[in-house]
Amino acid sequence: MIVITSVKELEDALAPVRESGQSVGLVPTMGALHEGHASLVKRCVDECDVSVVSVFVNPTQFNDKNDLASYPRNLEADCELLRQLGVSIVFAPSVEEVYPEPDTRTFSYPPIDTVMEGAKRPGHFNGVCQVVSKLFMFVKPERAFFGEKDFQQIAVVRAMTRDLGLPVEIVPCPIVREASGLALSSRNQLLTDNERAIASTINCVLQKSLDWAKAESVKQVTARVVSELDSVDGLQTEYFQIVDGDTLQPISKWSDSDSVVGCITVYCGQRPVRLIDNIRYK
Ligand code: PAF
Numbered sequence: 001m002i003v004i005t006s007v008k009e010l011e012d013a014l015a016p017v018r019e020s021g022q023s024v025g026l027v028p029t030m031g032a033l034h035e036g037h038a039s040l041v042k043r044c045v046d047e048c049d050v051s052v053v054s055v056f057v058n059p060t061q062f063n064d065k066n067d068l069a070s071y072p073r074n075l076e077a078d079c080e081l082l083r084q085l086g087v088s089i090v091f092a093p094s095v096e097e098v099y100p101e102p103d104t105r106t107f108s109y110p111p112i113d114t115v116m117e118g119a120k121r122p123g124h125f126n127g128v129c130q131v132v133s134k135l136f137m138f139v140k141p142e143r144a145f146f147g148e149k150d151f152q153q154i155a156v157v158r159a160m161t162r163d164l165g166l167p168v169e170i171v172p173c174p175i176v177r178e179a180s181g182l183a184l185s186s187r188n189q190l191l192t193d194n195e196r197a198i199a200s201t202i203n204c205v206l207q208k209s210l211d212w213a214k215a216e217s218v219k220q221v222t223a224r225v226v227s228e229l230d231s232v233d234g235l236q237t238e239y240f241q242i243v244d245g246d247t248l249q250p251i252s253k254w255s256d257s258d259s260v261v262g263c264i265t266v267y268c269g270q271r272p273v274r275l276i277d278n279i280r281y282k
Pocket of ligand 1: 030058131
């Protein structure tokens with residue numbers, strides 16, 4: 001495994017790979033890697049000849065300075081895990097390397113990026129598109145692997161890839177959970193043990209909502225999920241929306257779509273830590 005910090009070195013390393021016709025896979029990450037990332041990396045290593053993992057905390061996708069400052073970072077531990085997983089190249093650039101000049105490009109894919117995370121974190125998806133489009137241009141992967149925890153991010157990245165005409169297949173990978181049901185996230189490191197236990201209620205309630213959905217309306221299930229979670233000391237739901245899995249638009253009846261997903265963001269604990277999760281109804 002080689003660790004590369006410059007775009008030029010990365011392009012030089014990948015040129016012979018491409019000439020020999022080998023396939024290249026990319027796993028974009030912001031580091032602080034956990035088993036969820038490991039599952040994406042394993043697929044990339046298994047399914048592509050050469051696997052590139054980027055580790056870059058992208059400042060342009062943070063709309064909150066404190067969130068950016070407190071985002072966990074540990075490149076050494078990340079590289080150790082990636083070496084064990086058999087990764088070919090780790091790309092860990094500086095901010096100046098990725099953004100030698102401020103990125104003034106704007107990406108807008110309404111209505112997919114205007115709801116939920118798009119509404120709550122203005123500019124977030126623009127920043128995600130800025131960095132992912134750059135990574136796609138630097139690495140030119142055939143396939144790129146993304147975790148389904150960030151359900152809306154996958155839809156936005158797909159829209160961007162189509163818009164820019166990039167020949168990259170976006171591969172969604174299932175959420176990995178702790179035994180308690182808590183979706184793995186780099187932000188979980190910021191939770192105390194007690195908060196972690198409380199946070200596992202998010203998935204418990206989402207699981208229960210699968211049953212409620214058999215007898216109750218979309219509106220009733222939405223309200224019940226929010227009220228169950230908000231009744232737990234230390235949890236505060238930011239939003240829970242039951243949406244069409246393709247358009248990400250809220251549905252009003254279960255029969256409105258063949259693909260239905262409930263997307264949630266909950267604040268947990270003292271700090272508080274912002275946690276996201278989702279559940280598929282059909
Ligand atoms: O999902 C993430 O970790 C980030 O949004 C991504 C895709 C690596 C872009 O910075």
